[in-house]
Amino acid sequence: xxxxxxxxxxxxxxxxxxxxxxxxxxxxxxxxxxxxxxxxxxxxxxxxxxxxxxxxxxxxxxxxxxxxxxxxxxxxxxxxxxxxxxxxxxxxxxxxxxxxxxxxxxxxxxxxxxxxxxxxxxxxxxxxxxxxxxxxxxxxxxxxxxxxxxxxxxxxxxxxxxxxxxxxxxxxxxxxxxxxxxxxxxxxxxxxxxxxxxxxxxxxxxxxxxxxxxxxxxxxxxxxxxxxxxxxxxxxxxxxxxxxxxxxxxxxxxxxxxxxxxxxxxxxxxxx
Amino acid sequence: xxxxxxxxxxxxxxxxxxxxxxxxxxxxxxxxxxxxxxxxxxxxxxxxxxxxxxxxxxxxxxxxxxxxxxxxxxxxxxxxxxxxxxxxxxxxxxxxxxxxxxxxxxxxxxxxxxxxxxxxxxxxxxxxxxxxxxxxxxxxxxxxxxxxxxxxxxxxxxxxxxxxxxxxxxxxxxxxxxxxxxxxxxxxxxxxxxxxxxxxxxxxxxxxxxxxxxxxxxxxxxxxxxxxxxxxxxxxxxxxxxxxxxxxxxxxxxxxxxxxxxxxxxxxxxxxxxxxxxxxxxxxxxxxxxxxxxxxxxxxxxxxxxxxxxxxxxxxxxxxxxxxxxxxxxxxxxxxxxx
Numbered sequence: 058x059x060x061x062x063x064x065x066x067x068x069x070x071x072x073x074x075x076x077x078x079x080x081x082x083x084x085x086x087x088x089x090x091x092x093x094x095x096x097x098x099x100x101x102x103x104x105x106x107x108x109x110x111x112x113x114x115x116x117x118x119x120x121x122x123x124x125x126x127x128x129x130x131x132x133x134x135x136x137x138x139x140x141x142x143x144x145x146x147x148x149x150x151x152x153x154x155x156x157x158x159x160x161x162x163x164x165x166x167x168x169x170x171x172x173x174x175x176x177x178x179x180x181x182x183x184x185x186x187x188x189x190x191x192x193x194x195x196x197x198x199x200x201x202x203x204x205x206x207x208x209x210x211x212x213x214x215x216x217x218x219x220x221x222x223x224x225x226x227x228x229x230x231x232x233x234x235x236x237x238x239x240x241x242x243x244x245x246x247x248x249x250x251x252x253x254x255x256x257x258x259x260x261x262x263x264x265x266x267x268x269x270x271x272x273x274x275x276x277x278x279x280x281x282x283x284x285x286x287x288x289x290x291x292x293x294x295x296x297x298x299x300x301x302x303x304x305x306x307x308x309x310x311x312x313x314x315x316x317x318x319x320x321x322x323x324x325x326x327x328x329x
Numbered sequence: 330x331x332x333x334x335x336x337x338x339x340x341x342x343x344x345x346x347x348x349x350x351x352x353x354x355x356x357x358x359x360x361x362x363x364x365x366x367x368x369x370x371x372x373x374x375x376x377x378x379x380x381x382x383x384x385x386x387x388x389x390x391x392x393x394x395x396x397x398x399x400x401x402x403x404x405x406x407x408x409x410x411x412x413x414x415x416x417x418x419x420x421x422x423x424x425x426x427x428x429x430x431x432x433x434x435x436x437x438x439x440x441x442x443x444x445x446x447x448x449x450x451x452x453x454x455x456x457x458x459x460x461x462x463x464x465x466x467x468x469x470x471x472x473x474x475x476x477x478x479x480x481x482x483x484x485x486x487x488x489x490x491x492x493x494x495x496x497x498x499x500x501x502x503x504x505x506x507x508x509x510x511x512x513x514x515x516x517x518x519x520x521x522x523x524x525x526x527x528x529x530x531x532x533x534x535x536x537x538x539x540x541x542x543x544x545x546x547x548x549x550x551x552x553x554x555x556x557x558x559x560x561x562x563x564x565x566x567x568x569x570x571x572x573x574x575x576x577x578x579x580x581x582x583x584x585x586x587x588x589x590x591x592x593x594x595x596x597x598x599x600x601x602x603x604x605x606x607x608x609x610x611x612x613x614x615x616x617x618x619x620x621x622x623x624x625x626x627x628x629x630x631x632x633x634x635x636x637x638x639x640x641x642x643x644x645x646x647x648x649x650x651x652x653x654x655x656x657x658x659x660x661x662x663x664x665x666x667x668x
Contacts, residue, residue, distance in 0.1 A: 158387075220427060221423075221427040222429055222430045224384065224422065226430070228414055228415060228422075229441065230445050244430070
């Protein structure tokens with residue numbers, strides 16, 4: 058598996074980016090050169106220099122340190138949203154696919170309701186209704202995200218539920234839940250877990266987007282979307298205030314995407 | 330009597346309508362006996378086996394009685410039936426590759442049967458798994474426990490399937506074409522193994538197959554099915570020497586024999602009628618070279634020719650002349666009525 062991972066340079070790049078992000082998030086206070094929230098009006102809008110490598114913002118905070126601390130917020134959101142919506146979506150999808158009939162109808166029509174709105178619009182309205190805060194963004198994204206896993210898992214369960222080894226497990230006297238969790242789920246989880254690895258990036262992007270329009274993290278917080286938002290007015294005088302948080306989002310999403318693609322190639326049974 | 334199946338009727342829902350798959354199937358299996366069920370694809374052999382275990386699709390309608398020993402299992406709840414499956418009655422399927430879960434080790438899959446039906450401790454289960462692997466004739470049993478199905482050959486995999494089926498010492502083993510996917514030499518070894526296990530454990534076997542060679546080798550009795558009905562049943566030598574039903578005769582003529590050159594192989598013209606569209610009379614009538622008028626008008630009764638030979642065919646029914654008159658009279662009265 059390791060050799061397959063290394064054989065693709067893009068996957069290695071993605072892996073490195075994600076690795077650096079995780080290290081940065083873990084050791085943020087040690088890596089940051091300044092406090093992320095300390096205001097220093099005298100130093101405002103400094104271009105990148107030796108002292109402030111990414112420059113300073115409109116109230117003189119060090120942008121590099123803010124981005125470093127922002128890594129924690131973004132990764133936490135990405136991780137929590139995926140970790141919470143994945144099991145919910147997976148279990149519901151497996152139940153829908155395996156039991157079929159009215160249970161299937163109920164679960165799948167519920168996912169249809171969620172999927173009939175564009176995800177970001179639905180997340181926006183949920184976050185707006187709950188009130189702007191990073192916790193509510195997290196909740197809104199979980200609500201928007203689980204139906205995707207449900208659909209993916211359901212279709213892979215449907216594909217294998219008539220396999221002969223399922224039949225022979227039934228002939229052996231296993232009850233439906235044992236069959237579902239021991240025989241079917243392990244065989245149908247791979248596509249959904251690849252989607253989950255790709256989703257880390259998209260969740261981070263969506264959370265930054267919600268913060269950008271003011272529904273997520275609030276201003277003193279070093280969240281990347283919020284930083285982008287507050288740098289809009291000074292874009293013409295201080296290019297660095299918007300560019301570096303933007304690049305942070307870009308590389309994070311790209312890194313997770315490349316890693317997810319690499320994982321898909323490794324886990325895809327057809328390529329074995 | 331180990332297994333007694335009486336008047337099994339099965340219908341499945343296809344496109345909103347119930348269609349009859351099995352019609353009045355009755356048979357029995359004794360301890361230490363192998364019953365062969367033969368017939369063309371789609372004649373209901375596999376469905377008969379699945380009906381015994383009630384491993385049917387959700388929308389199946391099943392009637393009739395299945396008795397194991399003195400217990401009527403056709404009335405049991407799903408929960409109680411799960412206790413019997415894999416414990417008293419085990420099943421072996423056709424393709425040993427697709428019948429094993431590719432993600433679990435061989436050892437784990439054999440152990441599963443023990444987890445489900447016994448109270449053995451982990452250590453005892455592990456020992457039993459190795460014992461079972463040895464019993465089904467697999468070399469290096471200790472290492473094989475940790476191997477995955479794809480690392481083994483077809484014959485080895487079928488031995489694993491047998492080990493799983495034998496794990497709880499079942500009284501009855503149902504084999505659904507167990508050797509069809511294997512090559513001939515391996516096939517012989519597997520059949521020999523099953524014979525050995527049958528004798529050691531005094532269990533009954535139902536062998537579903539379309540290979541009359543397999544029947545000749547392992548079965549004590551044979552039941553021939555056609556379009557969801559039993560057409561003939563006899564002791565194995567009796568059936569091969571004195572087949573009565575024209576369908577059985579046709580099947581036997583279709584076997585190539587070594588050393589024969591000139592004879593053209595017999596074949597049965599036509600195809601099996603579809604279950605949606607079954608004839609009123611004998612279901613084989615349209616393909617039968619001996620078909621008479623009555624065969625198309627009424628279903629033949631099952632006749633007990635001797636103690637171990639029964640057949641459902643008008644050719645052997647003495648009443649056919651009388652009945653013929655009855656039927657013609659009935660039809661005449663119907664036609665007069667409609668005038």
